[in-house]
Amino acid sequence: MKSYKLEEAEDLLIGKIGTQERDEYEFELKLELIGDMIKIARKKRKLTQEQLGELVGVKKAQISRLENSTGNVTFETVVRIFNALGAKMNVNLQM
Structure with a gap:
């Protein structure tokens, strides 16, 4: 039985970094x-989901x-939800 490093298994099962399959998975x-x-x-x-929604x-x-x-969400909605929860959110953008 051959063993694989995690990175090798991800490349085989999900797709290599930069492929559409891998990007969608991530x-x-x-x-x-x-x-x-x-x-x-x-x-x-x-809070219930209903209370948070309100x-x-x-x-x-x-x-x-x-x-x-299971649905699409906008970044604005995520920010509003975390603000309503009193949670801090840090965004790290790398290019």
Whole structure:
């Protein structure tokens, strides 16, 4: 049985860095992580999805889709959600 380094396994299973498949995978992973962070912060503040939606000005369904990574979301909405939760958000842009 051959063993692989993590980077080699990712290249084989997901695609090499820079390919469309890899970019889509990493984008979806980031969306999932954002959804998880929102859900954790919301529960820590003891808010329902409906209550958070009211604070942000969106419907409960949008909060649910965001937490479950099943819908599109704008950066503005994410910022508004984190602000409503009293959470700090740092953005690191590299080019």
